[in-house]
Amino acid sequence: MQLTQEDVVVIAVPSYGGRVPSVAVRRLKALNGQGARAVLACVYGNRAYEDTLVELEDAARETGFRVIAAMAAVAEHSIARQFASGRPDEQDAQQIAAFAEQIRGKLSTNDLSEPKLPGNRPYKKAGGASIVPKATKDCNRCGVCAANCPVEAIHKDDPTKVDEKACISCMRCVAVCPQGARKVSPLLLSAASLMLKKVCSERKECELFL
Structure with missing residues (x-):
């Protein structure tokens, strides 16, 4: 270009x-x-x-x-x-x-x-604990998540494998999975929600x- x-x-x-x-x-x-x-x-x-x-x-x-x-x-x-x-x-x-x-x-x-x-x-300072979505038993290895991952953190041949260091926690894979088969740990999600509640509740x- x-x-x-x-x-x-x-x-x-x-x-x-x-x-x-x-x-x-x-x-x-x-x-x-x-x-x-x-x-x-x-x-x-x-x-x-x-x-x-x-x-x-x-x-x-x-x-x-x-x-x-x-x-x-x-x-x-x-x-x-x-x-x-x-x-x-x-x-x-x-x-x-x-x-x-x-x-x-x-x-x-x-x-x-x-x-x-x-x-x-x-x-x-960048960083902090990342939240990495994982494949559940409903995953049929269709590859949609891997094809849509912006940092190629998901293995193309086996979407159940994730490079956790490469993952940026964008949740794109969760959004595009046609089976709804990628999830975040409920415990981590609950902790994140509790932490964010005070600073995110008021409309910006x-x-x-x-």
Whole structure:
């Protein structure tokens, strides 16, 4: 893909633990922005996105993009799905559509000013205990989960085998399994839900930075 300074690129990532997933940073750094204008977007599960946008901004700049806008949006929490359930909803859609018009307006005036983004440098420490979905007895080894895993953590020939170090706990495999045969440990899920209850219960709104 050959980019130019006239191009506008949307770079979107999920926020996991307030950071950009390391695999997304690696993939972004394999590109050459060539001075193209970039709109950054992070999606988080109604807890907090913390240093996600500044980390994404740094990676985009290092790769040669010019950051002109950024957005943080809320979606259903990938693990504890009772938090932000049903989001993005109609209110979110209206907000994001309004953001898009504001970004369009900035682009139309060739305003290349950089937004001031919330977050810290150095970034918060990444990591923490990961929650790895496992195959249940209902797994028929169809391979849908392996084909859809963004980090190829699931063995293609035997989906019951998972590289736990590679897994980023995105829960994509759980969402796409046609048999409903991938599950998270109920004990771990209960502990995560209890931990998140206080910080995730109040509705958070999408944010735009121009």
